[in-house]
Amino acid sequence: MTPLAKGSIVAVIGSGAMGSGIAQVAAASGHEVRLFDTRPEAASKAIADIGKVYARLVEKGRMGAAEADLARERLQTVDALSGVKDAALVVEAIVENLDVKRALFAELEVIVDARCILATNTSSISVTAIAAGLRHPGRLVGMHFFNPVPLMALVEVISGLATDKDVADTVYATAQAWGKDPVHAKSTPGFIVNRVARPYYAEALRLLQEGTADAPTLDAVMRDCGGFRMGPFELMDLIGHDVNFSVTQSVHAAYFGDPRFTPSVLQQELVNAGFLGRKSGRGFYRYGDDAIQPVVQTEPHAVRPHTVGISVAREVTSSVLSPMEARLTHAGFTVAHREPLQGAEKHEAPAFHTNGVAIFLTDGRSATERAAANNHPNTVVYDLLFDHAKATRIALARADQCSEEAYQAAVGLFQAAGFQVTRLDDVPGMAVMRTVAMLANEAADAVNQGVCSAIAVDIAMQKGVNYPRGPLAWADSVGIAHIVTVLANLGASYGEDRYRVSPLLRRKLAANPFGARFHA
Template sequence: MMEAQLGLAKDSIVAVIGSGAMGSGIAQIAAASGHPVRLFDTREGAAAKAIGEIGKVYARLVDKGRMGAEEAELARERLQTVDTLDGVKEAALVIEAIVENLDAKRTLFTELEAIMDERCILATNTSSISVTAIAAPLKHPGRLVGMHFFNPVPLMALVEVISGLATEQAVADTVYATAQAWGKEPVHATSTPGFIVNRVARPYYAEALRLLQEGAADAATLDAVMRDGGGFRMGPFELMDLIGHDVNFSVTQSVHAAYYGDGRFTPSVVQQELVNAGFLGRKTGRGFYRYGEDASKPVAQAEPAQARPNTVAISMSREIKTSVLSPMEARLAAAGFTVAHHDPHDRPLHGAETQEAPAFHCSGAAIFLTDGRSATERAAANRHANTVVYDLLFDHAKATRIALARADQCSDEAWHAAVGLFQAAGFTVTRLDDVPGMAVMRTVAMLANEAADAVNQGVCSARAVDIAMQKGVNYPRGPLAWADSVGLHHVVTVLANLGATYGEDRYRVSPLLRRKLAANPVEPRFHA
């Protein structure tokens, strides 16, 4: 058994097998962190070429003032190529970054085990293959661990440290500490399909594809809503185009198969058609968007300007101490609206037959934060035809766009009043067709649900899943922290309503979410 330590000593040799984008990136940061690096590649001249490119990267960092000239020279001198696997036998850590193929990785590690000192840690940079399966043929499988970097390695902070069934805890702890010493933000995870990021991220693509298929809006409009309202750095469609639909669709298929056809991971026929057509995204010049000099940039839908309403009120039951509408109320107040408060138990507002709280009321329109029902369904339930729903925002103070949907029963007058209200608050208003849960809300609810299931199934901790999704795919907030912000009661309501509407197991509520509600009915949270 290996003894736990704080991480590799600075003079410990790190070997990297494979000099492609991932391997060269790993070699770059290991050498810059003080380790002698041995780089091996079966392709003739590939390792030497990679080291030459790394030297150019160091030079650019010097020019930008982000690395000292002497520091860069020393880091470059630490990089060496080796012609055979025997050349890495003195390494304390070997990181594999070869083709994503189980048999190839097993063969490599079996050869390495016969060469390396028994104290050497063997690490795989696999993004999807079971670490347990890779280690299975080894005589000492406890020495093998997943060390999953994200591309581009020098820029992306996250490292998933993946323990297979046999991985010794001391091995995982050493790799975790080493990644920290290299300036990364590591998280522990167990070897399950998709690990953390590739599993929890599936709803970001899946819900967008379903929204597109159901005609909620076009890709450019949905991307704009997710960026300008949801706070995501890239919308799901432009991100899939960047990743490549062959790659993204393959990962979805892999996770779906690995979980034995779980409906939560069902691939999209929309994306399948893109793959069938060879429209793989940026790399082929066409995906959801067209690319090239002659390609026009699509414009997101925006509602025409409407008059600013004179008054706005909010219905708030006396039993409710805090409201999911409070952040929006603050934005309206900042825009100069005096929001009158009414208790619907005392008297009705604007002639509605019944009232549901909390809601904004403006010129006869009842305006709700989406709860997973369509506006049309909500209007029927409340017996209030002029119902409008709005989508979740990441930052109410800074968001520039908001998505609204109107009930089929809603009058044009009420709709225009609702649009004018949000335009007066500084939003570009985008209309979505009346799909349940809208765009940002249903996506965030599903991300939180998947994150909760990962925690519930022992894949990682709540802290780890939030770090992973922020540092690995640049989400504006960790999904469980986001669920805390929205309110777990509201997230569960959204999921339950989506499940009731679609009748699919896809939207089943994680047992951990229900447990959190039962443990603390007043203010359940994942993070204190």
């Protein structure tokens, strides 16, 4: 794959945040840039602002002074579309409207050279549909940047049904030459990121609606336990609920009402109320000088238990509890291994045991359901952790049958291991585990449907939305078998097709029940 030659002209249509960001990166990468906007003053202001950005980069030592001067000299405005006639690449970053984009590219097609690549920065509109009216639809491709363009590494290179492979490969190589991490994807609703990310919001909204915990507590669990940079509620407040809700509606409609993408009534109510998040001063949180600092539910101090044991089933060769066992050992506990359980007893494994309470990593069932199935009332489950060694918080849920004394023993155990303990109401799958399982499930379906590769989906979710780990790499880490179990149990608990297991996950598991992986 060969990128566009340095010095070749890149035209950018639209000088808003996305267009100016693309222009800034292209000029810094050695291209002559022609910036067009229907408002000439907006394009001129964008170039002036880019020059200020370059100056700040020089001050911070991130760009040489001569380099910045040259980059600034490469930026020019044009007063009419005819001014982009010599471009080798035209990137459109205008309003998200199919008819407007089609009209623009139809006009561009008769202006630019036949070899010029036409690219759309659309985040949601079908690339196939945009190209459909062109005489040469093969030269149109999606080049979806993420905001802010200079800082975000991901570029989704989207091929419509008519897009020529050479065109997509050239844009991919050009994005790489610009210092980006591009991924190939097929033009389907949401592409990669906006599709695969839906469960991060959807499961959080459902958890809140079910009274699992309040928004600040769930956000803290997703950050401190799951390793996410922002919790789902603070992220939705940042994005804006009107925008987030609209994207969810769009994806849901585009997939003909698939329940996996069902919008939330709770979020709809926020939009109806005008509580759009930061931009309106109120969303799940209040903003402003008089905003109250949210309080995260944290259990008070409990007594450290003297002993802890671990049980495994005879058929299990390695325990999903091993990372937690290492944390407990580091805290000074001697974890006694019980004889492997078999027969009916094996359903009580793998688990930690202390002071009569059985403590399981959640498998998608509620603690109450698991206690009933095992005939062990004193049952507690804990949520998934991204990094057992560094996590500062752990989330627990207790069975309705569990005694207070037994629950406090579990709290004391984890507090002694250095965790702040947060109690969630006893819902199936808890918070981090069900979210990660659904993200992995959606990522697997995207791969299964030929939207992208397993490597591409993991790069996209890490580079595009800053997830701590790609969803399929996370499935490898947790164990595909455990992810499938969680999803199956969620489906059984809720009785909804929303939690159906991706055929690719089942296929991976069937091929290698004890070591299935997406990445070697």
